[in-house]
Amino acid sequence: MSAKDRSKEGSMKAITANRLRDGEVVFLGEGGRWVESFAEAALFQRAEADGVLAEAKAKAEREQSGVDIYAFEVVEQNGIPVPATMRERIRTAGPTVRLDLGKQAA
Amino acid sequence: MNHIAPGARAGIYHYDEIDRQFVAERVEQFRRQVERRLSGELTEEEFKPVRLMNGLYLQLHAYMLRIAVPYGVMSATQLRKLAAIGRKYDRGYGHFTTRQNLQYNWIKLEDTPAILHELAEVDMHALQTSGNCVRNVTTDPFVGAAKDEVVDGRVYAEILRQWTTMHPEFTYLPRKFKIAISGAESDRAAVRIHDVGLLARRNDKGEAGFSFYVGGGLGRSPFVGKLVREWVAQEDFVAYLEAILRVYNQYGRRDNIYKARIKILVHELGLEKFTQEVEEEFARLRGPKYRLDPEIVEGVRQHFAPPPFEELPDHSEALERAKAADPAFANWLEVNVAEHKAPGYAIATISLKPAGGIPGDATCDQMDLVADLAERHSFGELRVTHVQNLVLAHVKKDELYDLWKRLDEAGLGSANAGLIGDIIACPGLDYCALANARAIPLAQAISARFADPIRQRTIGELGIKISGCINACGHHHVGAIGILGVDKKGTEYYQITVGGDPTLTTAIGDILGPAVTETEAVDAIEAIVDVYLANRTGEGERFVDTLKRVGHAPFKERIYAAD
Amino acid sequence: MPLIENGRIGEDAWSFIPDGEPVPNDRPVIISFERWQAERDGFEGRNAKLGVRLKSGTLAGAIAADLDRFALVAVEFAKFRDGRGFSTARELRERYGYTGEIRAVGHVIPDQYLYLVRTGFTSVEAPEGTNPESWANALTEVTIAFQPSLDDTAPLSLLRRKLKVG
Numbered sequence: 106m107s108a109k110d111r112s113k114e115g116s117m118k119a120i121t122a123n124r125l126r127d128g129e130v131v132f133l134g135e136g137g138r139w140v141e142s143f144a145e146a147a148l149f150q151r152a153e154a155d156g157v158l159a160e161a162k163a164k165a166e167r168e169q170s171g172v173d174i175y176a177f178e179v180v181e182q183n184g185i186p187v188p189a190t191m192r193e194r195i196r197t198a199g200p201t202v203r204l205d206l207g208k209q210a211a
Numbered sequence: 212m213n214h215i216a217p218g219a220r221a222g223i224y225h226y227d228e229i230d231r232q233f234v235a236e237r238v239e240q241f242r243r244q245v246e247r248r249l250s251g252e253l254t255e256e257e258f259k260p261v262r263l264m265n266g267l268y269l270q271l272h273a274y275m276l277r278i279a280v281p282y283g284v285m286s287a288t289q290l291r292k293l294a295a296i297g298r299k300y301d302r303g304y305g306h307f308t309t310r311q312n313l314q315y316n317w318i319k320l321e322d323t324p325a326i327l328h329e330l331a332e333v334d335m336h337a338l339q340t341s342g343n344c345v346r347n348v349t350t351d352p353f354v355g356a357a358k359d360e361v362v363d364g365r366v367y368a369e370i371l372r373q374w375t376t377m378h379p380e381f382t383y384l385p386r387k388f389k390i391a392i393s394g395a396e397s398d399r400a401a402v403r404i405h406d407v408g409l410l411a412r413r414n415d416k417g418e419a420g421f422s423f424y425v426g427g428g429l430g431r432s433p434f435v436g437k438l439v440r441e442w443v444a445q446e447d448f449v450a451y452l453e454a455i456l457r458v459y460n461q462y463g464r465r466d467n468i469y470k471a472r473i474k475i476l477v478h479e480l481g482l483e484k485f486t487q488e489v490e491e492e493f494a495r496l497r498g499p500k501y502r503l504d505p506e507i508v509e510g511v512r513q514h515f516a517p518p519p520f521e522e523l524p525d526h527s528e529a530l531e532r533a534k535a536a537d538p539a540f541a542n543w544l545e546v547n548v549a550e551h552k553a554p555g556y557a558i559a560t561i562s563l564k565p566a567g568g569i570p571g572d573a574t575c576d577q578m579d580l581v582a583d584l585a586e587r588h589s590f591g592e593l594r595v596t597h598v599q600n601l602v603l604a605h606v607k608k609d610e611l612y613d614l615w616k617r618l619d620e621a622g623l624g625s626a627n628a629g630l631i632g633d634i635i636a637c638p639g640l641d642y643c644a645l646a647n648a649r650a651i652p653l654a655q656a657i658s659a660r661f662a663d664p665i666r667q668r669t670i671g672e673l674g675i676k677i678s679g680c681i682n683a684c685g686h687h688h689v690g691a692i693g694i695l696g697v698d699k700k701g702t703e704y705y706q707i708t709v710g711g712d713p714t715l716t717t718a719i720g721d722i723l724g725p726a727v728t729e730t731e732a733v734d735a736i737e738a739i740v741d742v743y744l745a746n747r748t749g750e751g752e753r754f755v756d757t758l759k760r761v762g763h764a765p766f767k768e769r770i771y772a773a774d
Numbered sequence: 775m776p777l778i779e780n781g782r783i784g785e786d787a788w789s790f791i792p793d794g795e796p797v798p799n800d801r802p803v804i805i806s807f808e809r810w811q812a813e814r815d816g817f818e819g820r821n822a823k824l825g826v827r828l829k830s831g832t833l834a835g836a837i838a839a840d841l842d843r844f845a846l847v848a849v850e851f852a853k854f855r856d857g858r859g860f861s862t863a864r865e866l867r868e869r870y871g872y873t874g875e876i877r878a879v880g881h882v883i884p885d886q887y888l889y890l891v892r893t894g895f896t897s898v899e900a901p902e903g904t905n906p907e908s909w910a911n912a913l914t915e916v917t918i919a920f921q922p923s924l925d926d927t928a929p930l931s932l933l934r935r936k937l938k939v940g
Contacts, residue, residue, distance in 0.1 A: 126249070127319035128273035169251050173269055173644075190701050191649075192640055196271050200641035202569055202651045206302055206317070207272055233918035240915045244885065252905055257883050260855060343855070373920045379892035380864050383857025460861045461833055495869060500922055 117179045117186065118154035119146045120161055121196065122171030130196050130208070131171060133161055139171060142208065143197040148179055148186060222355055222592045222604070223286045224369050224514045226334040233376075234331045237338060241265050242324035249321070264344060264382070266337025267323055270644050274318040276326065277340040282350040282368040282392075283311030283595040285335075287582040290593065292333040294578035300326050305578065307563060307571040309635060309686060310389075311349050311595040312340055316642055338376065343384045345375035345456070349391045351399045352596040355515060356558050356604040358550045362394030362411035362419050365515045366508060367448065374449055381456045385463035386471035388456070389428075401597060403427045403436040403717040404689055406473045407455060412442075419445045425455060425485070426477030427717070429683035434474040435717045437482050439489060445508060447493070450501035454492035458485070518590040518605055523555025525608075533612035540615050542664050543626035548611065557608050559589075561601040561618060562625040562633065566662035567655050570636045571599030580621050588614050598635050598674075600628065630667040631675060631740070632658045635686055639679030639696060640703070646679035648696025648703035653677055656733045661740075670740055673754045676711070689713040691755050692739060693720045694732060705732040709739065709766065710758050723763060724771050738769045776906075778887070778898040781913045783906050786899075788825055788846060788877075798822075804848050807832055810840070817843070827879065830856050834865035841872050849895070851880040860893045867894035887912035892919065 120133040131139040132146035140146065149157055154176045165171040178189035188194045199207015226234075241261075248258040262268075266277040278293065293313055297305050300322050301315040308314055318326070330336055339346055348371045350364035351357065371390060375381070381388075393400040394411035402408030408424035421443045427436025443451045455473075462480070464470045477485045534541040549558040561581060564570050573581075581601055585593040588610050589603035596602055606614055618624040627633045634657060637643065639650030654677055661667055676690030687693035693708035704726035711720030727735055740754075742765050747757045758766075777786040790804045791797050797805060797817075804825035810817075817824060825846030826837060837847065847866060849859040859878060866872040878890050878898045887909055890898060900909065 123269055123273070125255075126321050128269060130272060166254065167251075169249060172255050191698075191703060192271070192646075195640060199272065200651075201649065202641050202655065229918055233916070233920075236916045236918065243911065243915070247908065252908070253883075257854070257885075261885050343857075376920045377889075377916065378921060379889040379919075380860045381857075382889055383855055383860065383886070457861055457864075461858055465856055465858075 116151065116189075117148040118151060118176040119143070119148055119179050119186075119188070120154070120158055120174065120176050121146075121193070122161075122165060122174040125165075125169055125172050132197075133157070137161070137164070143188070149176070222284055222365065222515055222518070222590070224281070224365075224372075224511070231331070231334070234334070234336050234338075237265075237336065238324065238327045238331050241327060245320060245324055260342055260383075262320075262323075263342040264339060265323070265327070266340035267318070267320070268341060268644075270316065270638075270642055271640075272642065273316065274320055274323070275314055275316050275642070276318040276323065276337055277308070277310075277312050277314040278330065278335060278337050279340045279347050280312050280335075280595050281372050282348055282354070282365055283352055283597075284354070284365060285593060285595070286333075287585040287591045287593070289333045289335055290578050290582040290585070292329065292335065294575035294582070296326055296329055297575040297578070303576075304572055304574045306569075306638065307573065307595050307599050307601070309597050309599060309637075309684060310340075310347055311352070311597055312347060313595070316638075341387075342382075343386050343388075344382045345371075345378065345384075345388045345390065348372055348375070349389070349400055349405075349597060351393050351395055352594040352600075352602045353399060353549065353558050353604060354394070354594075355517065356551050356553075356556075357395050357397075357399075358552045359396040360394055360552065361396065361413055363512070363515055364392040364394040364400070364411060366512045367394075367409070367411065367421075368392050369511050369514070370449070370503070370507065371452070374452075378456075381460060384456070384460055385465050386468070386473075388459070388473065390452075398713075398715045399596075401686070401689065401713040401717075403715070404429055404433075404686070404713060405436065407452065408436045414442070421445075421448060421451075423451060423455070425489075426474040428472050428474040429686060429688045430472070431469050431681045432475065432478075433683070433688040433719045434478060435719065437477060439482070439486050446502050446505070447497060449503045450496045450498075451489075451493055453501060454489050454496055457492050457496075458488045462488070517553075518592075520553045520556060520605070521607075523553075523607065523609075525554035527555065527608035527611075529609045530611055537612070539619075539624075539626070539664070540612055542668065543615055543619075543624060544611065546626040546630060546664075546668065547628040551605065553605070555608055557606050557611060559603045559606050559611065559614060560596070560628040561603065561623050562627050563600050563623070564627055564633050564658060565622050565625050566632060567659040568622075569651050570634050570654050570658075573601075577621055577623060580617065581623070584614060584617055598633060600633070626664050627658075627667055629672050629674070631661045631670050631673045632667055633674065634658055635674070635676040635690070637678050637680075637685035639677075639685075643679060643684075645682055646696070647681075647698040648679050648705070650677040650679040650685055650694075650696055653694060653696075653705065653729055653732055656729070657736055660733055660737060669750075670744065671750065671753060673740075673743075674713070675736070686713065687711070688719045689717065690720060691753075691758075692736060694736075697726055699726070703729060705729060707732065707735055707739075707770075709763065710755060712755060721763065724767055727770075735770045739766050742766050742769050775902055776900045776904060778900050778904075778906075778909045779896065781887075781910045783900075783909075784897070788823075790827065790848075790879075802845070804846060807837060814840075825875075825877075828862065830858050830880070832862075833858070834862045834870060838870045841866070841870055841874075844874060846875040846877060847872065848877045848879045848899075851878060851882050854881045854883050854886060860889060863890070863894040884908035884912045888916060892921075 134140035198209040348368040391405040392409040410422040424436030547560040594602040634654045636650040636654035640646040676686040677694040678685035678687040679696040689711040706726040708720030712718040802823035823845040827848040830852040
């Protein structure tokens with residue numbers, strides 16, 4: 106199921122981390138891959154998010170891939186899934202005071 | 212290592228081979244620690260304090276690296292290196308902090324050993340800029356230049372820098388530990404909001420000594436530092452600090468991160484009991500081993516010998532002419548330039564607060580320019596202030612106009628030091644992993660609203676300080692107007708306090724009323740200013756004085772009238 | 775668990791006897807401070823060496839009066855971030871003149887080894903599977919100190935000095 110389809114079912118969660126080597130914000134994508142863009146993030150039902158998160162944490166510690174791993178809430182706005190909080194919106198885009206920097210600049 | 216000496220002129224502590232070897236060894240050590248982390252030998256939990264002690268944080272978008280600028284003083288060579296690193300490893304800018312340091316926001320862990328190596332080439336490092344250790348000791352940005360100076364704080368700050376570097380006993384304290392020293396009549400270092408604040412004084416024999424204030428700090432529970440000892444002689448300076456730190460390391464709380472600072476220990480034990488513990492420890496420690504030898508003090512003082520000032524008349528014709536011809540310069544002169552102890556010289560504050568700009572940010576090009584100007588006009592040396600500005604401390608009055616023109620062309624000529632546009636703001640939610648709300652956009656909106664330099668002059672001395680969370684890196688508690696960002700169900704709100712004061716008459720501000728939205732906050736600040744202007748007895752009455760006289764009521768009424 | 779001494783893995787002659795278990799009389803053992811307090815009379819006339827283990831919150835003063843009874847004091851680190859043990863060791867040495875073995879037990883990491891040695895520890899109980907190389911490096915990778923070391927009784931003539939540990 107694509108991110109878009111799932112988010113229609115109500116409040117969803119995405120899983121995020123910072124990549125160990127360079128600190129880049131990454132999201133858990135389909136198939137357990139870490140992706141840089143929130144648009145490619147996999148979305149999980151609240152009930153399944155805890156299990157996926159625990160698994161991702163264990164895997165990241167084994168592989169030294171990501172740090173500070175957690176799940177955050179995603180809501181739908183104008184038909185598009187967006188992070189529910191300002192903090193996560195800023196992480197997915199970049200500083201609101203420097204639109205030339207971060208993912209939003211790419 | 213290719214070593215580039217940071218210029219052998221004013222005000223810089225000169226590393227010798229021992230200092231260089233130490234920093235080089237620490238760089239290598241960190242390189243291996245990074246390798247051990249990447250290989251999985253160190254867990255993130257174990258690596259975190261190690262990277263923090265090398266100034267490396269994980270923030271919202273990337274790693275953040277905080278470079279130590281010991282007591283806020285650096286050379287032009289060092290600033291140029293900071294600019295070069297910002298271009299090569301970051302995004303072309305840096306952020307000057309309230310701890311008189313510089314931080315980069317877009318650093319890669321794997322680049323960090325190389326960055327530290329480059330810093331070491333100019334005798335710089337990032338050691339102890341984070342972690343639960345003694346942090347960079349801060350002092351008066353006008354040190355060595357101010358007319359009201361009694362004791363040179365750099366000498367003792369440098370002694371403490373050395374003393375606390377990799378201190379074997381005090382590197383895993385309950386929480387971070389910040390020390391500030393002021394040796395002038397006016398306190399420009401906010402000493403009483405530090406874990407230990409030192410006022411350096413002289414007795415009637417001319418000997419230096421220190422008043423120790425302990426347990427100041429902002430954050431969740433703000434406290435003003437309490438006087439623990441009125442006079443500690445120079446020779447006991449290190450022993451007394453060692454005693455305080457040992458009491459703190461043994462008795463400070465470790466069960467709750469919010470109660471782990473020394474201010475809570477002083478509060479919970481009570482000043483009398485705390486002082487007694489320190490005095491007992493001090494009585495034992497006092498002795499030859501911990502006695503600060505006057506020769507060490509003299510040796511360190513040599514590094515801070517006055518630069519070769521020319522003998523000049525105090526009056527400058529060139530300055531007077533420029534002042535008469537250029538009102539914008541005259542305004543800057545009035546606001547950003549302070550008196551120097553040497554005739555014919557002046558202290559110039561370079562504002563990093565352009566109207567609508569990001570407080571404390573400087574581009575690498577601006578850093579290069581300031582480095583050039585420091586070389587041309589101030590013996591190759593500059594300072595970072597705790598209000599996130601830069602200072603050229605020894606500028607000939609004859610050259611002030613040239614200096615200002617160059618600064619102004621580069622967007623660094625704002626005439627707002629100490630005025631309403633000179634806002635402190637922490638990085639807030641735009642960068643910081645701890646923040647609850649953004650701080651920078653509000654600072655930008657307020658400084659844009661009050662952009663008119665004449666209006667700012669009319670309002671006079673008024674410090675606005677903004678923090679994006681209760682940790683209070685933006686010093687909001689001691690802002691004449693303080694603003695604290697809070698998160699209410701995913702929306703940013705701002706709580707306004709008034710009456711804070713970071714100087715010797717330190718005061719924590721009072722909350723004026725319920726938190727407001729960002730847009731309301733800008734209007735509320737303007738309303739506060741209007742009420743002040745309507746109530747003050749004359750241009751001489753500062754905002755904080757009017758507030759004391761008329762109380763909160765008129766301000767509250769205006770802001771919350773509609774509720 | 776591996777014992778680290780002088781930067782190398784060494785032989786551990788000591789064993790810790792948990793509270794409630796019988797204490798052998800024929801070899802060096804470490805008991806808890808709590809047990810010592812409760813059963814001190816039972817150790818009268820003991821010939822084999824005795825050691826005591828202090829929890830991280832137990833400060834040096836608590837054991838000061840009895841130090842001559844112990845050939846070893848083990849100082850526990852509940853978490854490596856909890857640095858009280860550094861002061862405990864220093865107080866044992868400087869304030870109470872203790873000359874026996876001081877051992878770090880609990881959670882410590884190689885990156886702390888130099889700090890441990892410089893505050894008076896003589897040995898460290900390292901976790902199983904630890905990398906011996908990291909402990910060896912920890913004593914030699916930084917050779918400069920800015921404070922006097924424990925055996926340095928001369929006045930503070932210079933802040934910076936070359937270290938002579940390891």
